Amino acid sequence: MTTSLLLSRRDLDFLLYEWLRVDELTGRARFAEHSRETFDAVLDLCAEVAEERFAPHLKEGDRQEPELDGDRVTVLPAVKQALDALGAAGVIGASMDAAVGGLQLPATVAAAGFGWFAAANVATSAYAMLTVGNANLLLRYGTPEQIETWVRPMVQGRFTGTMCLSEPQAGSSLADLTTRAEPQPDGSYRLSGTKMWISGGDHEMTENIVHLVLARIAGAPGGVRGISLFLVPKYLPSGERNDLVPGGLNHKMGYRGTVNALLNLGEGRYTPGGRAGAVGWLVGEPNRGLAAMFHMMNEARIGVGAGATAIGYTAYLKSVAYARERRQGRPARERGTPGPQVPIIEHADVRRMLLAQKSYVEGALALILYSNRLVDEVYSAPTEAARAGAGRLLDTLTPISKAWPSQWCLAANDLAIQVHGGYGYTRDYDVEQHYRDNRLNPIHEGTNTVQGLDLLGRKAIAEGGAGLRALLGRIIGTAERAVAAGGELAGYGTALAGTARRIGEVTAQLWATGDAETALANSAAYLDAAGHTVVAWLWLEQALVAGDRTEPFYAGKRHAARYFFRYELPKVAVALDLLASLDRTLVDMDPAWF
Secondary structure, eight states: OOOOSSOOHHHHHIIIIIISOGGGGGGSGGGTTOOHHHHHHHHHHHHHHIIIIIGGGHHHHHHSOOEEETTEEEOOHHHHHHHHHHHHHTOTTTTSOGGGTOOOOOHHHHHHHHHHHHHHHHHHHHHHHHHHHHHHHHHHHSOHHHIIIIIHHHHTTSEEEEEEOOOTTTTTOGGGOOOEEEEOTTSOEEEEEEEEEEETOSOSSSSEEEEEEEEEETTOOSGGGGOEEEEEESBOTTSOBOSEEEEEEOOOSSOTTSOEEEEEESOSSSOGGGSOSEEEEEOSSTTOHHHHHHHHHHHHHHHHHHHHHHHHHHHHHHHHHHHHHOBOSOOGGGTTSOOOOOBGGGSHHHHHHHHHHHHHHHHHHHHHHHHHHHHHHHHHOSSHHHHHHHHHHHHHHHHHHHHHHHHHHHHHHHHHHHHHGGGGGSTTSTHHHHHHHHTTTTTTTSOHHHHHHHIIIIITTGGGGHHHHHHHHHHHHHHHHHHHHOTHHHHHHHHHHHHHHHHHHHHHHHHHTOOHHHHHHTHHHHHHHHHHHHHHHHHHHHHHHHTTOOSHHHHHHHHHHHHIIIIITHHHHHHHHHHHTTOOHHHHOOGGGO
16 A cells, blocks of 8 residues: 555554553443454544545545535535445444444544545535534434434434534624524424525535524523524425525635535525424523534534644645655755756755644644543543543643644645645645645634634633643643653753743733733734644654654654754744733724724
8 A cells, every 4th residue: 555645644653552542542431342453444444435535536626616506506426425435434423422323432533534534635524524513512412302313314424514603794703693593382493594604504415404503582682692502404304495595605715615605594485384484493501502502613623623734734745745756956065066956855945844844734633633632531531530621621722723733734735835846836736725725724613813812811711720720730741751851852841841831921911910902912922822832742742752763753753843842932932022021012003004
């Protein structure tokens, strides 16, 4: 089997088994039916399906976007074939309970498997990612009847799922949504309104589409406290078409193969039961819909980070392969002398670009898998204290897990184009599409601005800062192990421990004044600083596992860690200096001066 240019199976094995030791999870009751052999079989299956069903239509899906004709959306047939292959493989419910048809695998293994699909074709994989999140929300908040009626077909691949939050006038400001829900005598609701930016919002690829819709019940309080969550299918259990139709498709820079729709609910084109209004059923408690939806949103945020990582990773592998083959110029030591041209990987600046990409994408992959390892702790750790601690740490890491890969794996895509030179800017190579696809991820599921505000404005100070203290404590613990190990890693450990302690100090400084506007003005810088510190920590973890082994794989891990500590971690000090100064440049800028 040739080496894949989608993901590195060797890196996945290192992260899963040598670092995170996911095979030890089989000692817990939830995963007792599994072994490393079953984990490997699932990863092999995902890689095979990705190579054979997802990757071949990457470019065709980019060229042939979904089309809307009246109220019918058509999608490239290969997309349906890929999704059907997922259903047949049984991996849509990879981490879900066996009782609903899932494989009951650790979330860490499921995330690694799904990484292959995103690397091969993120636009097609988006349908599955949203379906998994939709099903998991219903498993948590749905009634037994809702689970039986809607979740089982999603696990089987017969239905897909979406999340319907944004509206044209509201965007990320969910407090301003206006979609209404009127209660009916039979316990259902009739919904009316418009939802925008709905990925997977309409198509004919599956028997049904299960929409999870945020709306207000008549008479509910204003703001986010009056939002409820509803299950609104495209087709009702009777087979009747629901009053929910696409009003148009959004045509994006990337992710072109993913339907992205404006959906109109209750416009009267269809009249189920003889009257207008989309039929829906309440999920969870009235006026508690946003809390329930955050279950899917937080999962989707880590999923977006995972997709960004996968796109960055495949472009990195493709640029390494190109740099090994493309011959141009001669080494600096032979300048001006005749002789054969050398592969461009021989040039130091090309190695700089490749090494930067390696540090970003392999660091991001470690972050995503670590986050999913925390998910496994939340659901299977042996004590309540351990489960609660993992949940607190996961909550703190989630905005970083979404935003850092979205920013820095996009930077890796930019470098992949640069390594290819002029060819990288053409459609003859994949890397220009990878950049376009990845550019959406800093916006997807809450912009990186929203993630910065969430991290500094909520997660870092929640429960008196307990989550942040737990995170910094783990980082400092690793740093102290590195100092004890001695050698080059000791210097990294000293630098990392100092940076982590300073984040704690600066966080306290920002909130000590009681001036939220100034504290949050530079939340983007805070997010960057925290994200870089976390990824430096994960690189130090990998370097410690690699130890002094001399095989090229381990030497590459140590060298990437060296790059990150010498080139990337120093950037954090600049951001922390800015934050500590309580700078008001952004606050004091008058809009009239632009």
